[in-house]
Amino acid sequence: MPSDATPCPICGRPAPRRPANRSHPFCSDRCRLIDLGKWLGEAYRVPGPRAGDGAESPGRPVEQEDEP
Structure with a gap:
C-alpha cells in the first residue's frame, strides 16, 4: 500500500488521501455509499x-403547585 493511502474501512483496498481521492477515507464512491447505507439502516449505533x-432528559423541571 502506498504511504499516502490508508485502508478503506469497507473493503480494505488502498484509499489515497485528498485531494487525489474525494471519497477519502473510502477508496471509492461505492464504498462511501455502502457506509452511508449502513448508517441509514442503523447498522451502526x-x-x-x-x-x-x-431515562430522564435534561429538559425543564416539572413545576409543582403550592398548596394553600
Whole structure:
C-alpha cells in the first residue's frame, strides 16, 4: 500500500488521501455509499441510552403547585 493511502474501512483496498481521492477515507464512491447505507439502516449505533427508554432528559423541571 502506498504511504499516502490508508485502508478503506469497507473493503480494505488502498484509499489515497485528498485531494487525489474525494471519497477519502473510502477508496471509492461505492464504498462511501455502502457506509452511508449502513448508517441509514442503523447498522451502526452510537452507544448510550435509547430515546424514550425512561431515562430522564435534561429538559425543564416539572413545576409543582403550592398548596394553600
